[in-house]
Structure formats: structure tokens, C-alpha cells
Amino acid sequence: MSLPPARMPRPLLDARWRQAVDALVGGDADAALIALDALARAGHAPAQCDLGRALCYGVGREADVAAGLQWLLRADAAGEPRAAFSLAVIGLAGIWIARDAGTAARRLRHAAQAGFPPALRGLALALRAEDAADAQRISDICLAHAAARGDPVSARLRARPAFRMDALSPLPLLPEPDLSRGLAPPPARRTLCTDPRVEVADQALTAAECDLAIALGTPFLRPSATVDPRTGAAVKVPLRTSHDAVFDPVVEDVTLVAMQARMAAFADKPLGCAEPLALLRYGPGQEYRPHRDYLPPSRVRPVPEGGAGQRDRTVIAYLATPEAGGETAFPDLALRVPARRGDLLRFDNLDAAGRPAPRSLHAGLPVARGEKWICTLWFREAAYRGA
Ligand SMILES: O=C(O)CCC(=O)C(=O)O
């Protein structure tokens, strides 16, 4: 006999929820979402969380952010740590809901204290930027716990070498991190050119942010392609010989969001105007030949028609300094920007009248020795994410 979910005992609900998650991961999104919906309505907080995330990010069906947020809020109110973490990331991004670093920090602490690995890692990296006496010690304990719970990125980011699971001390009472400092625009910028505008912010990223972006994106790297302007199809061409990865927004990460929020602040653009963050790796001899970042008109839906418009601005974050070569060059402006880990570069792709600016021509010069890693945000004129 089959009871309606609302009357099922908790272990049965948990079993149903695990089945639904297996179906979601296994690609049977329709069945998964129907099951999650029934469980969510029956008050099962983990299912509310998964349903909320699926709706927010359009997993298995068209995104419905408003409905997704409602489920996440209900799961969070019921104490579900993963929902607290998702809402912390969403609250820091400030695209779907107004940015609130204080509430995000409270939610992140709660999720970390409950042992959710991405939250432990996010809290650990936020603490690394703080100078309180205990911050570094607690940061390392958090990374150790996240690694022990199966997070390979935390294992890579640990300052100290491997450890044994049975040597782990219990998680101490964790502090609430100050997430607001990571969002502020870089304090100083150097203007290298005014037409088109090119600016650099020195040492605007922390070492932890650079390492995290590399570690998180590495599994997704593939040989770079570009778009054929005639057909719009992705093609492999000698224009880009690097490897790249695009961070799908569903890869929620507090540190990555804080880093992007700072890149957006430097660009004087809302983060919601940015395309998803891209990661690029260049080895010796690899390059990005001279090109412009604005799109062929056929791929631009103009703002007055409700589209996101052109790529009006680009921000590049340098994550790893090559031993030689790899500068970003602007041939028409006689400029070369060294690829120095931690620095940000921004430049305009359009002129003051909003027309494509041919002088924004730029290139990633060949790396001579070592590796160059960057993250790029291409900003549109109007809202792109969640639009
Ligand atoms: O690698 C570089 O320095 C330039 C990268 C670039 O042009 C881009 O990502 O659009």
C-alpha cells in the first residue's frame, strides 16, 4: 500500500529523496522533479532544497527563479544547510535578490558548521583574508574537514600536507566571516588609455581566489574553440590555442562569486550583465591571436528589443604568472599588460557612442615559458544572467 508523502515516515521520505537525486544525476530529470515536488510539498527540507536549486538554475526544465527561491527559503527556514549555502551564494551575487553580505555570512557559517564541504571551503577561504589571531588556524581546520568529507578542491588548497581522517579534531564553533570586504572594488586603478578605456587594478585578487578558480575549473578544461561569425557554430581554429572552461552558474561557490563581484565593481557594471565566468590556461607556445571581443551583429539582441546587447566591457583576472611571455597586447594602442597573478585588467570594446571600437583589438601573446591562467568576464550592455 502506498501512503501519500505527507503521511510517510521520515526514513521512507529520505529513501524516496535519495532515489529522486539518483534520477536527477542519472539524467531522468522529469521523474526526479515530479518526485522532488511531491516530497517538497510534504515538507521534506532536503527535497525542497534540490527542487529549489533545479528551478533556479533550470535543471531539467525551464528555470523559474521566483519559485526556486521560495523552495530554497522554505528549506533554509527548516534548517537545511545546503539551502543556506545556496542562498548565501545567491545573496552575495545580488542578481536574483538584493545583495546582503551579512545574511550571506550567517547562512554560510550555518552550512559550514553543519559540515557541508563547499561551505567549509568558502568559510575557510574568507577567513584567510582576515587577520584575527585564530583565523588561519580555523581556516585550515575547515579545509581539512571539507577534504575529509570528500572535497578534492579543499585537499588541493590546504596549506599543510595530507592528514589522516582519524586525526581530525572535531569542528570547533566557527566564526561568521566578513564577506563584505571581498565585494569592494579594488582601492586603486591605473588608467593606461582613455580611448578606448584600458585600466589595471594591481593585486586585486587574493592568492586563495586565484588558486580556487584554477582548482575548480581544471576538471572542465577542454581545447578552446571560437565562434564562426558566418554560421555561429563553435569551431576549433588557430586563433586560440589555449584550453578553456566556462563556469556554469549552477557551480555555486562563495569565493568565486566574491571574486566576480569584485571584477564587476572594477568594471563599474552590475554582475548580472556578465556572461558566465570563463577560465583559460595557456602553456608554452599557446596564445590568443589578435581579436576583438564584441560579437557579430547577428549574435546580438539589441537592448531596446529586450536583449542583453553587445559585449561592452571585458575584465581579465590574471591567476598565474607565466615565467616568460603571455602579456595581453593592444597593438593599436602600443600597450602590453603583463600577466601578473592577482592583477585585474579592464577595457572597453565599444566607443563612447556605443559602436564597436576596432582599436580594442587585443591578443594574449604566446607564453614562452611556464603557464598562464586567466579568468575572463565579458560584460553585456544590459542584464544577461537571469534575464
Ligand atoms: O589571454 C589574454 O591575455 C587575452 C584573453 C582575451 O582576450 C579574452 O579572454 O577575451
Ligand SMILES: [Fe+2]
Ligand atoms: Fe579578448
